[in-house]
Amino acid sequence: MHIKRVELRGFKSYGEMTILDNFDRNFNAITGLNGSGKSNIFDAICFCLGLHALKSMRVTHTKDLIFKEGTGNVTEAHVSIIFDNTDKNNRPIGYEDTNEISITRSIKVNSTASRYTLNGNVSSKEKIEEMLASVRINMKNPTFIILQGRIKQVINMTPIETLGMVEEVIGTKNYEKKKADAVKTIEEKNQKLIEIENLIDNTIRPHLIECESAKEVYDKYEQAKREYDYVHKKLIAYDFFKNTIKIEKLTKDKEEQKSVIEKQKKELEENKEKQEDLRGRIKTCEDDLKNNQEMIESNKNIHEKQKEKAKIQAQVNLIEKDVKDDEKNIKDLQNKKVKMENNATHQNNEYIEGKNRSENLLKVYEESTKQLQRATDSYMAASAGRQMQQDGRTLTVHEKLNEAEKDLIRAQGSIKEYKMNIKHTERKLKEKSSKLAKEGNKGEEEKLKLKKLENEKLKIEKRLEACNHDPEIFEQMQVEAEKLLHEIQKLEKSIGDIRTKHGLPELDYTPPVNFRKEEVHGMVYELFKVKEEKYTTAVEFSFQGITSAVLSSDNTASKIAKYLQRTYNLLCMDKLMKLEVSEDKMIDAKRICKDVHNLMDLLEYDTKYARAIQRSFPPTIVCPDTNTAFKVCKSVKVNTVSLDGDTYSPQGLISGGSAQKQTRMLGTMKLYDALQTLKPKKEKYLNLKNEISKMSKIHNEYENIRHQMNQITGEEELQREIVSRSADNELRTECDNLKQELTTYQCHLEDAETKLATASSLVKQYKNEAENFEATKERILKEASEGLAKAKKNEAKAKKEYENFVEKFSTVQNARSTYQDEISELEEDMIKLKELNQKREEEIKCLLERISSIDVVLQELDEKRQKIEETFSEKNKEIKTFKDSLRSLEENSVSKSIDMNGAENSLKDTKRELENRKNYLRKLNEENPFISEEQNKFGQSGTNYDFEFFDIRKLEKEEGKWRKKLDEFNKNTNIRAAEAYVQKKNSYDELIEKKRIVLDDKKNLQIFINSVDAEKDEAIKYACQKVNVDFNNIFAMLLPNAGAELKAYFDTKNNHKINGLQIRVHFGGKWKESLDELSGGQKSLMSLSLLLALLRCKPCPFYILDEIDAALDTSHTQNVGQVIHTFFRDSQFLIISLKQNLFASADVLYKVSNMNGLSKVERIFNAKR
Structure with missing residues (x-):
């Protein structure tokens, strides 16, 4: 904590608002001409922090602190200090979370009272002092302030005064205060001891001697009193216990009597209701007897319904006859079709045989035609002296x-x-x-290498085949897995957007180690969706499970309960009971309106989650409108909701739907579809990943083998090339x-x-x-002529056979086609008949449903008619019976009223007795305090109050005996003298005990004083050691090649107690015998070094030094700044100085000027530093 800003208004020479802002955390200097108002800034700081010593602020009266003593327009002095509290290691207690603390003090010209505020709130001086003390700013002992004359005081101090200064710094006043308080207490104890001894010697002991003669008689009296009290207590306890039991019995009787009276009242009310009901029935029966129009109407309705039923039945019989006829026709057509199919099969076989025969005959005919053509060409060539060749030429x-010779x-x-x-x-x-x-076998070695490579390649090929792995399938699986992952991420983002948009909480938990996630099924709203959008509002206003999560079992719930990130309603599937609208209630609701639905029927869900979903919806019926919802709720006694979200409950609770339609269920519909899409994709992805994981090892092995294969193939090709070359x-x-x-x-x-x-x-x-050309020509012509005649004959025969068979085969072909057409027609007819019969069956079904509904109506009408008929025959008898019952009930009511009055009187007596006994017990309790202390023992075995073994008469006799003895003692004995002896004896014992306590307290106080002295001596020793180190180092820095110390003088009787501290100085290692050997500047440096060393003993957040360099040479003032930067890095310094070498070392310089009695301040950032 350090000073960040100081605001002055109307304080001393600062008549206008003056702000000193942005104080440096370490070294701040204030300079200005004499009389400019430099020291007034420090006075203002001390004033604001609560310093009340006016002398320290160089004034004699509070009005002197106000600008021009309040004679002008300024009548109030106001100073504020804003502290920077960002240093977490040095924050006041109670202000650990506050980064800035402000303290303000103000006084008015006509008042000596000051007004304090702390962080803008009115506060007290004590609270501010307490806050500052927690960071070692002690306003009662302000060691953090060093004024102008302090250095001269230190120079002239004696060893005892030096020791006192160290004690003042470390706060030994607390030790002295503790010791003084202890000494004062010892003196008080001594005085108390004298008083006790005087009281014993002068008052108690003489009186004890006088009363000792009555002690023996008093002991006997006390013995008799104890015996009496013992017996009397038992009798009182027995009486209390007996009355307690009686009170319990009376209380029970009172409740039973109340119950009987309530029952009688209820019976009277029921009797009254029954009487009213009977009167109503009698009136109804009498009205029915007056009018039989209902019977006529009933018969008419029955006749009309029977007529309608007969008409419909006739239609059914007619349609059934048509159905039977068509079924017979279908059967006939089926038989005909089977017969025709058999014939068609036979005809088809003939057709296939004929077709094959026709094709063969055609081939024979075509071949004979070709033979005839060749024979004709051969004959023509022979006639011209030429011969046919195999290639068709004539030569x-x-x-x-010629051709043969060429060949x-x-x-x-x-x-x-x-x-x-x-x-x-x-x-x-x-x-x-x-x-x-x-050349020999020079290449055999290379061939052997090639053979070896071929064998190795063959082995690798077998290993590759043994892997039974297709890398393309593996790559396809990886591609598919990546595609699925992308789709899953897209779906999960979509699900997250839906949750955010519609305010659907997600089940957020950190799964514990070895936890099976499948035991958590998700939030309830994720497990269903509304089938149709028109029902979403009704479902939303009935839904009560937005924060409900579904788990497999209560064991699962106990596992994850402490890992949940928020509060959820956990539904354990193994503990849920079925909760739904009963079928009877749905039937009753349907009678009121057909268009009502069980809410659960409007949801799409997995049946295994049915009970969890039921727990999130009260058993509810969804109605089309508000009026229907109200009627169904009132009549069926079930929760209802309209399509607009108006809900009704049998308990009378009604809530209206929101003016703005809710969208949460629309969100759950989208979410459900998304989750249903996501689930199989996730399963498929996991399966793929598992397959890929399983195949990865084989794939890696396959790739290694394939790599070996490629390597060996390359080596083989290279070797083959070597062999070939x-x-x-x-x-x-x-x-x-x-x-x-x-x-x-x-x-x-x-x-x-x-x-x-x-x-x-x-x-x-x-x-x-x-x-022999001529002879050959005739022979060739003859052969050609014979061949031609034979070819003509064969061609004519083949033609005739083919044409005859074709004519015969056309009949088979036509018959086959006819069969196929007829079968198709039969199939079409059967299909038409079946379709017609199906329509007729549907029509019959509708007609039968109508007949069933008519039968139900007829049964109701018939029952109604029978009741009406029975009513007429028995109506008079029923009226008589009702009247007899009414008379009996009236007589019963009179009897019950009499009984109830008697019971009420008995209840009053019971209450009266109960109250009397309670008052008696209360009185016993007040008169006998032991009852409340020992009441829990009354009637308990093994105690003095085991009443089972009490002989009450014997105890009463003993009580009388001891009562008589006490009366005798009271008549014949000076009881007062004996009682006085006992009182004095008790007083004597008490005083002796007090004396012992006072002596023990004195002893303990002396031990405490010794410990305080030892603690104080130890603190002083520690402080001297610490101050000595800093004193020497600071003095050496201010005055090079020099050193200093505080030499302790110990008490001659107590080696641990320091009586004084002498300041010693050395230069170049040579100690000075006396401080008088030092120059004035050296003494000032020594004094300043000691003061700064004492400041380091108990560091404060900030220090105020007023012209401490006044007695120093200019050459030494620069070293003061170096000391501050070296030894006080964590403290803030505010120094007033007129010497440039000192304030040149400051981080921030404030320059004060004064014009016409008004001071002003200018802040200068020391760029050189």
Whole structure:
């Protein structure tokens, strides 16, 4: 905590509002000419903090603190200090959460009273002092203030005064106060002790000697009194106990009598109601006898309903007859269809056989036609001297001979060419083989490597097949999983938006370790949706489970209860009971209005959540409008709600729907659909992830094997290339190719030789034909003529057979088509009849429903008619019976009234007796205090009040005996003297005990004084050690190559008690014998060093120093600033100085000026610092 801002108005020379803002946390200096008002700022701070010593503020009267003593327009002095309280380690108690604290004090010219405010609230000086004391600002001992003359005082102090200054800093006044209080108490104890001893010696002891003679008689009196009291207490206790039991019995009797009276009153009321009911019935019966119009109306209604039923029944019978006829027709059609299908099957078989036969005959006919054409062409060619060839050409004998000779020449050339190629290839093969034999098996090693690689590749292929894994399926699964995850995230965002939009709370909990999430089923509103949107308002106003969550069991609830982030209503499915509108009530409601629904029927949900959902809705019937809801609620005694949200309960509670339609159920509908979509996707995603997880190991193994496969394949291809590029392999390949060529040439040579033989034979044949041309021509023409005649005959026969069969087959084909058409017609007829029968059955069903409803009405009408008939025959008897019952009830009422009056009188007697006994017990309790203390023992076995074993008569005799003895003692004994002895003896014992206590207190107080002295001495020693270290260091910094200490002088009788502290100084390690050896400046530096060291003993948040450098040289003032920055980094300093070297070291400088008696302040930020 440090000073942040000071505001002055009307204080001393500051007549106008003056603000000193933005004080630095460490070093602040105030300067200005003499008389400008510098010290008035410090006076203002001391004034505001509650300093009352006017001398310290350099005035003699409070009005001197007001600007111009209040003679001008300013009649009030006002000072405010705003403290920065952001340092968490140095905050006042009670203000730990306050970042800024303000204190204000003001006085008026005509008043000596001050007005304090703390943070804007009126406060007291004591409260402000208490707040400041919690941060070590002691206004009763303001050690944080060092004024101008303090340094000179320190220089002239004696060792005892120096010790007193240290004691003042560490607060030994508290020790002295404790000790003084203890000494004062001891003196009081001594005085008390003298008084006690005087009282014993002068008053108590002489009187005890005088009364001792009556002691023996008094003891006997006391013995008799104790015996009497013992017996009397037992009798009183017995009497109290007996009356208590009697009171309990009377209380019970009173309640029973009340119950009897209430019962009699109720019976009288019921009797009265029954009488009124009987009178009403008698009147109704008499009215019924006067008018029989109801019977006529009933008969008329029955006749009309029977007529309507007969008419409908006739329609039913007629339709049923048509149905039976159609069913018979359908059966006939079915049989006909089966028969036709059999015939069609047989016909179809004939058709297939005929079709095959027709196709074969057609082929034969087409072939004979072709043969006829060839025979005709052959005959025409023979007539022209030419012959038909197999390729269809017609050639003469010479043309055939020329072609055969050409074929012969071509064959001879081919043979020659093939022989040359064979010879050349054999020579080349021989050369390559010889070369290959010379090369040897140089490439065998590379081939073995290739073989080894091929075997390894084969093994890897088998391993790859053994994996039974398809990487494409695995990748597809991963893609599908990513797609599902994206869809799930999109759905979850949509669900979150729905929850936010419609104010639907989410089940927020942190699942414990090893917890099965499937045991939590979610919020109730997530488990259902309204089937139709028109019911959402009604459902919303009935819904009572917006914060209800569904769990599997109460065990689950106990597991997650402490992990819930908010309050929920937990529904445990294993503890829920069925809660719904009964069927009877729904039937009663339907009678009032058909368009009513059980609310649960309007919801879509999983049946396993039915009971949880029922618990969130009271059993409710949904009605189309407000009037219906009111009627159903009143008649059926069930909760109802209208479509507009108006709710009614049997207890009379009514609430209207909101003017603005609720949207929460619309939100739950969307949420339900989203959750239903999300659930299977999540399941599918989890299953996919599980499958992917299972397959990952196989996939990784597969990929490793495939990688090995790719690697070995590359090595194999490289090795194969190496083998193929080897010299012997190339030679072997060339040899193989040459062998293949040689085989091919040899085959071609054999074909050419065959062609040569054929061509030679044909040349020879055609030469013979050419030489015998005329004979050959006649023979060829004859053969052609015979062939033509035979071909014509075959063609005519084939044509006739085909045409005859086609004509016959067309009949089969037409019959088959006819069967198919007839079957289709039959099927259509059957379908039409079935559809017609279905319509008729539906019509019959409707008519039968009408008949059923008419039967119900007829039954009701018939029952009504029978009742009317019975009414007429028994009405008079019933009236007589009602009147007899009425008379009996009236007589019974008179009798019960008499009984009730007697019971009421008995109740009054019981109450009176009960009150008397209670008063008696109250009196016993007041007269005998032991009753309230020992009442719980009355009647208890093992106590003095076990009344079961009491002999009351014996006790009463003993009480009389002791009462008689006490009377005798009262007559013959000076009881007062004996009682006086006892009183004095008690007083004597009490005084002796008080004396002992006073002596013990004196002893304890002396021990406390010794401990306080020891504690004080220990505190002074510790303070001296701490001050010595700081005193030496500060003095060394102010005056280099110098040091100082406080030397302690101990008491000669008590080695632990310090009697004085002497200030010692050394320069260059040489101690001075006396402070008189020091110069004035050195003494001032020593004094200032000690004062600053004492400030560090109990650090304060801020310090006020007024011209402490007045006696210092300019060269030393700069070191003062260095000391402040070095030793007081966590404290704030406000210093008034006229020396530039000192205020130049400050972080912030305030410059004060005065004009015409009015002071002003200018803040200067020290940029050099």
